[in-house]
Amino acid sequence: MYTPVDVWNRIDVVTPPIQAYGKRKQNLYEPPLMKFAMSNSIEVTTVPEEGIRSWLLPQHYQTPSPTNILLTASFGHILPSSHLQMFESNRALNVHPSLLPKYRGASPIQYALMNQDEITGVSIQNLSDRGADTGALYKQQEFAIPPNSTFETLLSPLATLGGELLVQTLEGLLAGTLESIPQTEVGKSRARKISHELGALNWNKLNASMVYARYRAISHQQSLHTFLPPAPLTPSSHSSDVILTGLFDISLPPAPVPFPTKSSQQPSSKTDLLPGQTFYSKAQNALVVQTVSGQVLVGSVHVAKRSNRVDARQAWLGWKDQGRITDGFVQFVSPPGSE
Incomplete structure (x- = not known):
């Protein structure tokens, strides 16, 4: 996504904050996207402790514009309607690591592995305020799960595939050659948070x-x-x-x-x-x-x-x-x- 500069001229990043973990909270977890953005001099903001509804869009995005695009991937927060309304309907996209409508929710990779699926995939969808992961689909591609895969070993190839599909989607939207397809409810399932x-x-x-x-x-x-x-x-x-x-x-x-x-x-x-x-x-x-x-x-x-x-x-x-x-x-x- 960062390399093909023909699909963007400015990027702003929002991630969860750095979090302490482990015994006595001695270790710090820095989101990988935050590391990447900072190493490439990209402006980064973090979700406030009060939650995503307290987060303000950067000034540049507070006025609707057809050139602004909102992209989310494994964000962990449901954006409120007030945020989504700042973007045109086909300018708020999400990269989801499943073949929607299968495994809507927070843990699609985990559920694909737990259920011993042989095939998973990635979907590029519209962000919708009608329900999590129910937006219209722009791109979708299958991925064969290698035997004995773990969450960690499956995450990287799915992220690569998601990046490729996202660039294809943005190029298609810019060219006016890509239309979305409404999700079917046939075969839908939920991938709830891991408890x-x-x-x-x-x-x-x-x-x-x-x-x-x-x-x-x-x-x-x-x-x-x-x-x-x-x-x-x-x-x-x-x-x-x-x-x-x-x-x-x-x-x-x-x-x-x-x-x-x-x-x-x-x-x-x-x-x-x-x-x-x-x-x-x-x-x-x-x-x-x-x-x-x-x-x-x-x-x-x-x-x-x-x-x-x-x-x-x-x-x-x-x-x-x-x-x-x-x-x-x-x-x-x-x-x-x-x-």
């Missing part, structure tokens, strides 16, 4: 591929977690919220090593365990967790109220010391509100 509840794993509902897909889709922003009950023979013990990291679907090639056999004194059958039942595999240096169908490997965990993540072996030895292991297993249970 804490989505990270809570329900072992009685999710199979291995679904757990692994959810891990690839949302673990960058929401940890996957489960619940470890108190040790049955230790009255002083308490339940723990356990964050699972380093997940892998054991049925997917290439598996790290073959599934443990009876010779290693670990269960060999993939069907004789209860959902949530978990054992440690020394050969794989991982926890093996039974889902409603299939198993996932867990390379490391972070137990709530502890500062450091530990690998599977350390976690297992700790649970052994705490008396949580019964007949070679611990039993993870689904947290309240899990999906």
